[in-house]
Amino acid sequence: MRWRSAAYSATMAGVPQTPTTISINLVRPDSDVGSRILRDYYDDIVSRYHGRRATSAELDAVLLDEPSDDLVPPHGYFWAATDGTTPVGCAGLRLLPDALGEVTRVFVAGTARRQGIASRLLTGLEEVARSRGLSRLRLDTRHDLVEARRLYTGHGYVEVEPFNTSPYAEHWFAKPLD
Template sequence: MVARRVSYDAPELAELLADLRVEYATRYARDTANTTLTEVPPTDFVQPHGTFVVLVRSGRTLAGGAIRRLDASTAEIKRVWTTSEVRRQGFGRRVIDELELAASDLGYTRIFLSTGPRQPEARALYLAAGYSPGFDLDAAPEAIGRHVFTKTLRQTSSAHGAA
């Protein structure tokens, strides 16, 4: 398994993002800017402010995600996804770890992310990865709406300063 940082128009992303659109449309049963992945411009994921990370095995992209600039010290995680055949095998966690490393390398010190109420797997992943919820964990997911999380990044020796 190889982790790569790629641009938003990289061929490795096409199938991954197409699958993500189908999943969102199925779970939420409606087309919105979020379910069609059009809520932010693709250029938000361009370095030096953002990037995509993909996990590739035998030439096939199996998982990925992205970061983009939220503010000078905060990156936002978007588009975390694993293909169905590798779920529950640690790929999502590896994507999160690689995105955190990329964010740190780009000079960010904090991560923000959100997920929808119909994505309990994502909620569990972010909690397990040490993210702090900005909502009541005991409330009904649909009553909360958007599930917001934050995390302060550990600084690595490869960080290049503020983004």
């Protein structure tokens, strides 16, 4: 089931459009679109991590080990970018105590990259974070996700001291939202 929030619709209006038919909607991670794009996301990062194509069993295991069920209100949000009915990207926002938000699951499929989709997802996510009263966003990523690190620094995120002990985190970023 797909759903949108009024705040999301309003805040995404000012985000530059890509020259494609890409639409971005707030969805549940366990929806058909959400499940498909999360599997693609994990296929990409698990394959990169192992230096080979991820197996179906590995993807099933990581989907169980790294649930996204908290990326729904009131704990968070999850957006999917689609080209028609094909999911091509996603981004999640986890709402944490003390006006802090955590950016997670930012991904664009290889066939849809270099069209500004990741920037649209991140810019819209930041607008929603501001509208929810968050004052700072943080995220972590791996060293091999060079495109992600470039995206984050291009959007004003700066490297900070580690804030978790995830075995998959090698770079930690934060951005004030004032």
